Amino acid sequence: MKIRKLLRILHRDLGYFIVGMTVVYALSGIFLNHRHDFNPDYKIYFTEFQTDINSAENVDEQAVKKALTNQEMDVVYKKHYINNQGMIKVFIENGEAIINPETGEASMSYLQRRPIIFEMNKLHKASVGTLWKWVSDAMAVILLFVAVSGLFLLKGKRGLSRWGWWFTIAGVIVPLIFAILYI
Amino acid sequence: MKRLILLGFLSILLFGCNNTTQQKGNETAEKSATVYSVDDLLANAAELEGKEVTVKGTVMHVCKQGGGRCFLMGSNEDTNIRVEAGEKIGAFSQEQMGSDLTISGIFKEVRTEADAHNPEGEHGEGEDHEDDADTEEAHRVISEAQDASEVVYFIDGLTIVKEEI
Numbered sequence: 166m167k168i169r170k171l172l173r174i175l176h177r178d179l180g181y182f183i184v185g186m187t188v189v190y191a192l193s194g195i196f197l198n199h200r201h202d203f204n205p206d207y208k209i210y211f212t213e214f215q216t217d218i219n220s221a222e223n224v225d226e227q228a229v230k231k232a233l234t235n236q237e238m239d240v241v242y243k244k245h246y247i248n249n250q251g252m253i254k255v256f257i258e259n260g261e262a263i264i265n266p267e268t269g270e271a272s273m274s275y276l277q278r279r280p281i282i283f284e285m286n287k288l289h290k291a292s293v294g295t296l297w298k299w300v301s302d303a304m305a306v307i308l309l310f311v312a313v314s315g316l317f318l319l320k321g322k323r324g325l326s327r328w329g330w331w332f333t334i335a336g337v338i339v340p341l342i343f344a345i346l347y348i
Numbered sequence: 349m350k351r352l353i354l355l356g357f358l359s360i361l362l363f364g365c366n367n368t369t370q371q372k373g374n375e376t377a378e379k380s381a382t383v384y385s386v387d388d389l390l391a392n393a394a395e396l397e398g399k400e401v402t403v404k405g406t407v408m409h410v411c412k413q414g415g416g417r418c419f420l421m422g423s424n425e426d427t428n429i430r431v432e433a434g435e436k437i438g439a440f441s442q443e444q445m446g447s448d449l450t451i452s453g454i455f456k457e458v459r460t461e462a463d464a465h466n467p468e469g470e471h472g473e474g475e476d477h478e479d480d481a482d483t484e485e486a487h488r489v490i491s492e493a494q495d496a497s498e499v500v501y502f503i504d505g506l507t508i509v510k511e512e513i
Binding site: 263 | 356406412413414415416422425426433435436438439442443446447480481482485489513
């Protein structure tokens with residue numbers, strides 16, 4: 166079989182195969198790119214409210230649970246302790262709260278996973294164990310092959326030796342400029 | 349083509365399994381059978397350093413940039429130990445904050461810059477990044493605890509034995 170024909174077949178079939186992974190990495194890549202602008206994994210809700218607590222003494226689990234009722238979010242108490250500043254720090258499911266025992270003022274941050282994006286980010290960061298590390302390496306090799314093989318598919322006027330060459334060079338120069346200027 | 353893909357998958361699975369088996373065989377750190385509290389672990393730090401230990405504590409902070417590490421607290425927030433998730437655990441999640449985790453890992457002393465915890469470095473030093481109040485407070489508590497210690501320790505996590513919400 167001619168090499169170009171084989172490349173075309175492999176590029177086509179492996180290309181179909183790698184679409185899913187490419188979408189995962191591209192979408193999660195956008196969110197992770199903006200990790201300093203917003204939390205890529207969670208949507209964070211922040212709320213301030215007033216509680217009836219007016220002293221650090223006798224603040225038990227029941228008192229803290231009572232203080233956290235009537236919130237918009239579904240607040241499930243985990244545990245609490247008095248921190249170094251004398252504030253009541255409360256761990257809740259999917260968040261935490263701080264209560265000033267002197268004034269009763271409280272603030273709470275509540276996390277909500279970004280559906281699908283959270284899972285994609287975990288896959289992208291390869292934080293799902295050793296096996297995934299190797300699977301994603303293999304996927305990356307396949308993507309590399311699809312990219313490079315695409316260069317050699319077309320012959321003639323729109324092939325790599327004429328038309329394609331300039332676009333390829335431009336695609337390399339853009340990240341190269343940023344690397345030279347900023348790294 | 350289908351045979352090629354199937355062969356590729358089988359190779360990856362075999363390689364992955366073999367690699368995992370080899371990694372298990374390579375762990376030569378002495379293992380301690382006791383489940384330590386964070387307080388007890390730090391009290392016996394000198395004799396436990398370099399050994400595989402199991403520690404139970406409350407998760408007081410999970411690194412918000414990827415969950416690559418968490419801090420377990422003992423009797424108070426000044427008594428805490430950093431646990432690196434590493435490859436085996438993968439990552440800790442924000443949902444684990446406030447949970448009691450029992451974790452096995454290699455108990456180590458911070459000896460090099462690479463071992464040390466540097467929140468600014470991991471989150472992008474010099475970048476225009478502001479932590480929220482909870483994170484800043486957690487980092488402050490952790491830094492103060494580390495500054496107060498003559499020797500700083502951490503755990504290279506291997507597995508989460510138990511999680512209690």
